[in-house]
């Protein structure tokens with residue numbers, strides 16, 4: 042069986058490799074010539090653990106071919122996966138221009154029946170638009186089925202997640218097309234849910250909104266912990282042991298970011314607004330998340346008695362560890378807010394600056410290594426919990442910083458140890474009222 046995948050970003054490349062692993066022949070289409078050249082040479086244009094070796098394996102085997110020619114991709118197979126981006130527009134709605142472009146390209150290049158599978162996260166109702174865009178671009182009327190197969194992978198463990206999904210969701214208004222796509226996953230042992238298109242899409246949005254809400258909820262409880270000197274980790278583990286709640290996504294911190302939660306939550310709110318539905322819980326989750334940055338920076342400003350002439354060292358720029366993805370990263374928002382309040386920023390990330398030489402952060406001193414960022418600084422501010430930050434020699438940090446202040450945006454550092462070394466340490470809900478235990 043042949044499969045085509047259009048759009049070779051985090052999702053498209055991982056999906057293509059997953060299908061190769063399942064034994065299919067895949068042609069993957071990418072329009073960005075720089076990315077395409079890298080992929081054709083077996084180099085990943087982004088960082089994702091475990092993908093590099095699979096990429097080389099399947100290129101050598103010939104089970105995976107990358108091309109910039111969409112006609113080649115479409116001619117290759119009856120099943121075409123769309124995995125292009127669907128970023129947010131300023132009003133929160135989804136920018137469907139990439140989806141429209143691909144749909145028109147598919148229609149224009151179509152020569153026989155195709156099952157077009159939308160893996161990109163798209164608002165409910167988009168399937169009808171895609172059908173229309175394809176139809177209008179066809180040179181003569183040709184049959185096409187539309188299927189949605191939303192993706193639930195997490196960057197940083199994308200390969201594992203696609204190879205071991207909790208469930209696979211397939212939506213189509215044509216049971217035969219749904220069955221064809223379902224059969225692609227016959228060797229996988231997870232539950233497969235087959236439903237209509239809108240329901241399948243809403244499963245994706247609901248999952249992301251629920252997870253984001255869980256994080257915002259525990260972050261709000263973290264503020265109550267701060268006020269009363271209670272411990273958020275103990276609250277979270279005590280609550281998470283209730284099997285109705287579960288332990289996941291109850292880690293308090295500086296909040297969520299990335300390429301999915303912010304835009305998917307915004308899109309869901311927008312879908313509600315378009316239908317006169319005020320999604321209060323989701324809106325609150327979004328608001329709490331936006332406020333969380335200010336909550337940390339208010340603490341920072343208070344501890345340093347203002348940020349003028351103060352240097353804040355930001356540790357971690359990607360939105361989470363083990364990825365170079367900086368879309369909607371909390372670190373970028375923290376940097377902007379520190380600068381807005383008069384502070385100066387030094388920044389370190391083990392991955393981002395190497396992978397994104399084009400990234401410009403005006404006024405920010407980019408540190409070459411971890412040590413370079415904390416020298417002479419007034420605050421060590423951890424935003425992204427890269428593993429290497431757990432191995433820091435805090436005795437050395439104490440000697441080299443100007444002010445011994447640590448803000449832990451992920452509640453991962455050893456609060457007791459740092460306080461015993463003389464640091465003023467603040468996470469969220471970590472007995473921050475008691476500076477020296």
Ligand SMILES: NC(=O)c1ccc[n+]([C@@H]2O[C@H](COP(=O)([O-])OP(=O)(O)OC[C@H]3O[C@@H](n4cnc5c(N)ncnc54)[C@H](O)[C@@H]3O)[C@@H](O)[C@H]2O)c1
Pocket residue numbers: 047048049050051052053070071072073076111124125126127139142143146160161162163192193194195196300301
């Ligand atoms: N990244 C994630 O963690 C994740 C998880 C689940 C779902 N999703 C969803 O999957 C979709 C893709 O996300 P992503 O992070 O992989 O995006 P991305 O921006 O990393 O990749 C999209 C790729 O598509 C290419 N492209 C755009 N138009 C094209 C065209 N006409 N022909 C060929 N290539 C084209 C772009 O150049 C880019 O390389 C989005 O809808 C996203 O919401 C993402």
